[in-house]
Amino acid sequence: MDVAPTPLPDDLAQLEAAITAEIETAADEAALETVRVAALGKKGTVAERMKTLGKMSPDERRTMGPALNGLKARITDEIAARRETLVAEALTRQLASESVDVTLDPQAADIVAGRIHPISQVMDELVAIFADLGFSIAEGPDIETDDLNFTKLNFPEGHPARDMHDTFFLPERADGTRRLLRTHTSPVQIRTMLQQKPPIRIIAPGRTYRCDSDQTHTPMFHQVEGLVIDETAHIGHLKWVLTEFCKAFFEVEDAAMRFRPSYFPFTEPSYEVDIRCKRSADGIELGTGDDWLEILGSGMVHPNVLRNCGIDPDKYQGFAWGMGIDRIAMLKYGMPDLRAFFEADVRWLKHYGFQPLDRPSLGGGLSR
Numbered sequence: 164m165d166v167a168p169t170p171l172p173d174d175l176a177q178l179e180a181a182i183t184a185e186i187e188t189a190a191d192e193a194a195l196e197t198v199r200v201a202a203l204g205k206k207g208t209v210a211e212r213m214k215t216l217g218k219m220s221p222d223e224r225r226t227m228g229p230a231l232n233g234l235k236a237r238i239t240d241e242i243a244a245r246r247e248t249l250v251a252e253a254l255t256r257q258l259a260s261e262s263v264d265v266t267l268d269p270q271a272a273d274i275v276a277g278r279i280h281p282i283s284q285v286m287d288e289l290v291a292i293f294a295d296l297g298f299s300i301a302e303g304p305d306i307e308t309d310d311l312n313f314t315k316l317n318f319p320e321g322h323p324a325r326d327m328h329d330t331f332f333l334p335e336r337a338d339g340t341r342r343l344l345r346t347h348t349s350p351v352q353i354r355t356m357l358q359q360k361p362p363i364r365i366i367a368p369g370r371t372y373r374c375d376s377d378q379t380h381t382p383m384f385h386q387v388e389g390l391v392i393d394e395t396a397h398i399g400h401l402k403w404v405l406t407e408f409c410k411a412f413f414e415v416e417d418a419a420m421r422f423r424p425s426y427f428p429f430t431e432p433s434y435e436v437d438i439r440c441k442r443s444a445d446g447i448e449l450g451t452g453d454d455w456l457e458i459l460g461s462g463m464v465h466p467n468v469l470r471n472c473g474i475d476p477d478k479y480q481g482f483a484w485g486m487g488i489d490r491i492a493m494l495k496y497g498m499p500d501l502r503a504f505f506e507a508d509v510r511w512l513k514h515y516g517f518q519p520l521d522r523p524s525l526g527g528g529l530s531r
Contacts, residue, residue: 178208179234186241192249199242209235278516282385282504285492286368288523289387292411293366295525296404298389301365303351305372306333306342311350315471316429329374331382344372347485349429352390356472361479362393368488381501385488392464392474392481398432401461401482409438409458411525413495415450422461430462430483446497458494459486 182202189195202209213231216224290300312330314320331344351367368387375382391400402422409418419439427433436459441452449456461484466476489501496515498504503511 175212175230175234178212179237182208182238183241186238186245189245189249191253192246195242195245195249202238203235203242209238277519278512279519280504280512281492281496281498281515281517282488284517284523285488285495286385286387288412289366289368289488291523291525292408293389295411296407298364298366301351301355301367302369303345303348303354303367305345305370307345307350308342309340311353312343312345312347315353315468316349317465317467317471318428322428331372331374346373347371348386348388349483349485352388352483353468353472355390356392356469356474361474361481362391363481364391364393365389381489381505383505384501386485387488388483388485390464390481390483392469392479394479396481398463398482401463401484405436405459405461405484409449412491413438413449417450419450421455425460425462427460427462429465429468431465433460433462435460436484447494449494456494458491459484461485 182198185198185201186195189198201207204210209231213235216228216231219227294300330346333342333344335341348367348369348371351369352365355363355365355367366387366389369385370383371386372383389404391404402420406418406420409420410416421437421439422434423437425433425435435457437455437457438449439452440450440454440456441448442454447456462482464481464483469476469479469481489504492498492504493501498515
């Protein structure tokens with residue numbers, strides 16, 4: 164036999180009616196939560212009424228106790244029901260706003276529309292090639308000391324060769340020294356030789372800075388340098404490494420190269436390296452023809468450099484080379500002006516850029 168619910172006093176009936184109306188008009192879950200806290204929270208209207216039970220007589224508690232508990236239970240159920248309704252309505256609105264017309268042509272995803280900058284692509288190509296040849300990657304700071312950028316590389320104080328680099332010097336410090344923006348990535352080689360014992364086999368790609376700007380020069384550009392130090396390294400090894408690199412990078416079967424005597428303070432003997440090419444109105448084709456194009460500088464590491472880094476030149480020897488990443492990117496991909504690399508023109512990047520997911524590899528192809 165069902166027991167009839169305890170009738171509510173008029174004031175509780177009015178309170179329930181007011182709370183029920185607020186529940187029914189709550190527009191969203193946040194508004195509903197506000198109603199719940201106002202009614203059932205620690206300082207809510209129903210909770211405050213519950214606190215008065217302790218001050219009532221036993222007879223009053225027998226009446227008001229069930230009435231207040233029933234009121235609290237009904238309000239809790241009404242809030243739960245309203246919340247379910249609001250969740251369902253929000254889901255319906257979301258589905259309506261996110262509906263997809265499957266008859267429309269698919270939109271290009273951002274990752275398909277985006278492009279990898281040619282410099283980033285060429286750096287990845289360099290890493291793929293030299294990693295296959297057993298080289299590791301070394302990095303260093305863009306701001307360097309005069310000692311690491313010049314002195315330890317066999318540039319004596321006041322030597323004319325320092326003028327060849329058009330250096331960006333930073334303001335003089337309190338001790339009278341001045342730091343500078345590195346003019347080449349050779350300081351990375353010095354840092355490596357100071358920290359690591361031979362054998363050493365690294366490449367050092369990165370940004371470099373010189374006061375120069377025209378069609379083939381920019382104040383900030385990118386270089387990659389290589390260094391090998393061991394007890395048996397010689398010019399034959401240098402020629403083989405550079406030849407294999409050029410064949411892989413320019414994707415040609417034959418990379419005939421010419422080594423011309425030159426001068427660099429940090430190598431002796433030193434060589435400028437040319438690659439065979441064919442020039443025409445359509446551009447430059449590498450690996451064929453009867454012309455030559457200079458692409459890099461190289462040589463055997465000067466004994467003074469080894470000595471400056473604490474390496475015994477009577478026991479160890481090695482070779483090094485350096486080339487401009489921007490330059491070889493221009494040669495490989497037919498880009499006429501170096502300055503366009505740094506103008507942030509989206510049209511240029513869309514034309515010369517690379518698909519993000521086409522990672523260069525010797526197996527799959529460097530410039531797919």
